[in-house]
Amino acid sequence: MMTIKIAIAGSSGRMGQMLIEAVLNAPDTQLTVALDRTGSEAIGRDATAFIGTNSGVMITDQLSALKNADVLIDFTRPEGTLAHLQACQELGVKMIIGTTGFDEAGRAMISAASQKIAIVSAYNMSVGVNLVFKLLEIAAGVLNQGYDAEIVEMHHKHKVDAPSGTAIAMGEAIAKAWDQSLNEIATWSREGITGPRENGTIGFATLRGGDVIGDHTVVFAGEGERIEVTHKASNRTIYAQGSLRAARFLAQHQTGHYDMQEVLGLK
Incomplete structure (x- = not known):
């Protein structure tokens, strides 16, 4: 079984922690990078400290750490996601974008980036x-x-x-x-x-x-x-589980812009 190396953005937030737990519990995924915003009190902590375990993955604000991941899962804010998008293009890291609220320019940037890396973006990952x-x-x-x-x-x-x-x-x-x-x-x-x-x-x-x-x-x-x-x-785990399905889908694609309808075979 192929193991997918996962990076999580916003690792100290509620959604980020839910994603981390989902990655830890899935047999085919491995947490390799945990990102958070510069200035966060979580920087330097173990990414799984919130559940009382040590993963060896420390939360960082250094985007260069993404070189250790196959795919980044991002449920943050538009400005943060677009900064991550630039780093992912440079490092050849695929993206799953659950962030909402992009303006037209932001959506155009995501579309353009999909010519270099594979991206799944959706208003809702459930x-x-x-x-x-x-x-x-x-x-x-x-x-x-x-x-x-x-x-x-x-x-x-x-x-x-x-x-x-x-x-x-x-x-x-x-x-x-x-x-x-x-x-x-x-x-x-x-x-x-x-x-x-x-x-x-x-x-x-x-x-x-x-x-x-x-x-x-x-x-x-x-x-x-x-x-x-x-x-x-009733629980945010639905977004995390959908994101992992998207990660498995991206393992089969190198470039292109996809949505969850395509991930689930509904198109």
Whole structure:
């Protein structure tokens, strides 16, 4: 069995620690690099100290350490991820990007980098969520007349972007099935006297509070019936496990830009 050498960005954060545990527990992956931001109190600590063990991998802010990895898994912030992207290109390290909130320029940088290294990027790494994307594509193809689409999402109070990247991806799946551009038919918010709902649009509602990991519901509302497709995340391990599936997928590719639909064979 081939062992995949994994680097984790944001190693002292909640998602980073979840990824580290997943890598340790998988028989075909090995933790070789643990990154954190410059100035973090975790720099110099053993990457697995939080679970009371010693891995021998010390948390560092030196991107040159990436030379010891086959693939970097990154769920940080856009500015950090793009800095890691540059280092990965220089060192020939593949990337799995779970970071959200990129602007158009950031997305273009990722696309350009995929000509040199293989990259999987997704708004959501969960296997279940990516199955929902496929279900929405099918549903929207059938419910393309006489049904209004609304997307409701809720996350913890610390999330900084809205709507969530997953909610946007759900909207894009519906819009694509309707042969439309999401930006042209999305209603991002409502306030005051808005008038009647416009046909063919996709509405978004954002909720923030508590420690909710991620709830998403898509409602197709027609005359006399309503169809709802819901995904609720109760544990961040779903993102870690999806990331490991992406790492195994990348082991078979040297360059190219892929998403989780391709990783899971849904395209």
